Amino acid sequence: MLSGVYGSNEGLENTPNSPPGCLLPPPSPLVSDRLIAQRAKRLGIPVIPGHRAVLTQPLDHRGTPARLHPGNETAQRILAEDMRARTACLWATPCGRGCSIRANYQSTTVHLPPALSSGNLDIRTDAMVHEVTLGRDGRASGVNFIDRTSGKQQHAAARVVILAASACETVRILLNSKSARSPQGLANSSGKVGRYLMDTVGSDVSGQVPLLESLPPLNEDAADGHQLYVPWWLYQEQQAGKLGFARGYHIEFNGGRRMPGYGTAAGIEWLTGGSYGLKFKQDARRYYGSFVYFDGRGEMIPNENSYCEVDPKVRDKWGIPVLRFHWQWSEHERGQAAHMQRTFVDIIEAMGGKPRDPPQTDGAKAIAPGGSIIHEVGGAIMGSDPKASVTNRWCQTWDVDNLFITDGAVFASNADKNPTLTIMALAWRAADHILERMRRKEL
Numbered sequence: 359m360l361s362g363v364y365g366s367n368e369g370l371e372n373t374p375n376s377p378p379g380c381l382l383p384p385p386s387p388l389v390s391d392r393l394i395a396q397r398a399k400r401l402g403i404p405v406i407p408g409h410r411a412v413l414t415q416p417l418d419h420r421g422t423p424a425r426l427h428p429g430n431e432t433a434q435r436i437l438a439e440d441m442r443a444r445t446a447c448l449w450a451t452p453c454g455r456g457c458s459i460r461a462n463y464q465s466t467t468v469h470l471p472p473a474l475s476s477g478n479l480d481i482r483t484d485a486m487v488h489e490v491t492l493g494r495d496g497r498a499s500g501v502n503f504i505d506r507t508s509g510k511q512q513h514a515a516a517r518v519v520i521l522a523a524s525a526c527e528t529v530r531i532l533l534n535s536k537s538a539r540s541p542q543g544l545a546n547s548s549g550k551v552g553r554y555l556m557d558t559v560g561s562d563v564s565g566q567v568p569l570l571e572s573l574p575p576l577n578e579d580a581a582d583g584h585q586l587y588v589p590w591w592l593y594q595e596q597q598a599g600k601l602g603f604a605r606g607y608h609i610e611f612n613g614g615r616r617m618p619g620y621g622t623a624a625g626i627e628w629l630t631g632g633s634y635g636l637k638f639k640q641d642a643r644r645y646y647g648s649f650v651y652f653d654g655r656g657e658m659i660p661n662e663n664s665y666c667e668v669d670p671k672v673r674d675k676w677g678i679p680v681l682r683f684h685w686q687w688s689e690h691e692r693g694q695a696a697h698m699q700r701t702f703v704d705i706i707e708a709m710g711g712k713p714r715d716p717p718q719t720d721g722a723k724a725i726a727p728g729g730s731i732i733h734e735v736g737g738a739i740m741g742s743d744p745k746a747s748v749t750n751r752w753c754q755t756w757d758v759d760n761l762f763i764t765d766g767a768v769f770a771s772n773a774d775k776n777p778t779l780t781i782m783a784l785a786w787r788a789a790d791h792i793l794e795r796m797r798r799k800e801l
């Protein structure tokens with residue numbers, strides 16, 4: 359209701375319905391999306407509107423602030439003004455470069471402006487935090503950081519320290535916060551800091567579809583991806599042991615007549631065999647908009663062999679020890695990647711198209727390298743046992759009660775869903791918990 363997520367309720371096991379009023383209406387799909395949906399459905403593959411945090415209509419700035427901040431009129435007023443200033447999407451610009459009208463949900467435009475308006479937030483930039491400091495009582499007293507502009511060592515004092523530096527950087531700070539009390543690094547009595555790193559399982563296939571060639575020019579301004587997507591669907595086959603791997607993946611796909619690029623010029627040689635002059639122009643016009651791209655995003659099961667630790671020899675330019683990484687996919691992730699390849703090629707062929715490359719049947723070759731999908735999570739996992747995890751369910755470290763972690767490091771598993779909105783939900787829950795405990799003077 360504050361982020362603004364579009365989508366639809368389809369009653370699927372993988373994508374449970376949201377409460378009424380939560381989802382905004384999804385945008386209209388592209389021509390290529392519609393063709394993918396039609397042909398994928400013939401193969402028994404469900405295609406539904408994606409869930410994406412982009413406003414398709416203005417937010418309810420009258421009702422939502424009171425629900426989010428009951429009894430706090432100042433917060434309600436600030437939030438209502440800020441929500442009113444956010445505008446519905448124009449469908450015309452690349453969201454990855456930031457959204458000046460704030461239709462796109464991102465912390466810099468949605469959460470930080472109202473927090474700054476409250477007068478209770480200072481943002482300190484260019485600060486390379488490398489260590490959490492402890493008081494004599496063993497509780498966190500603040501952080502040490504290097505000012506990147508002056509190179510000087512500085513300290514920020516705190517009643518509560520919350521690390522949200524991204525999973526691996528948070529781990530790095532904890533492991534570099536060594537003391538006589540915590541020689542293995544802070545909050546690491548379990549020995550689990552740095553352990554169970556995960557990324558998303560990724561594999562991709564592209565292809566060309568003659569049915570989409572030489573379409574008349576039309577306005578295809580749309581969401582920057584994810585009008586439609588495929589949630590994981592093969593539960594029954596998996597239960598019957600037909601797949602050979604655990605867990606599942608979703609499919610993101612793209613097509614359409616966007617900004618022409620490599621894929622519409624030099625990238626057509628695999629179809630034309632190479633052309634020049636007038637023939638090249640004709641080929642470019644013919645093939646522009648006829649390409650489709652499929653990306654699988656699957657669940658990785660945490661394992662003992664995927665972890666990071668402080669490198670004993672290498673330091674960054676600030677003199678801060680860096681991390682070194684160890685990574686191992688299991689047969690489950692490799693099996694998913696090989697299955698993605700076969701599925702994407704099946705869909706392209708069902709569209710009457712051809713894949714650019716044959717499907718890679720070797721999962722070890724089909725899978726993207728660990729870390730490359732940049733959904734790194736884990737490393738300071740939450741759990742119910744202090745001996746087997748780093749934080750409790752409130753993202754509070756077991757060892758230091760005023761130290762919290764609110765990024766992806768606390769993920770104990772990495773479902774196929776992209777992690778950002780789950781990170782935000784966990785952070786919100788932790789923030790509510792911290793506020794309540796501060797009110798009770800317990801923190």
Ligand code: SF4
Pocket residue numbers: 412413446447448449450451452453454456457458459460461462580581582
């Ligand atoms: S397309 Fe993306 S960047 Fe452009 S208005 Fe919509 S959300 Fe913002």
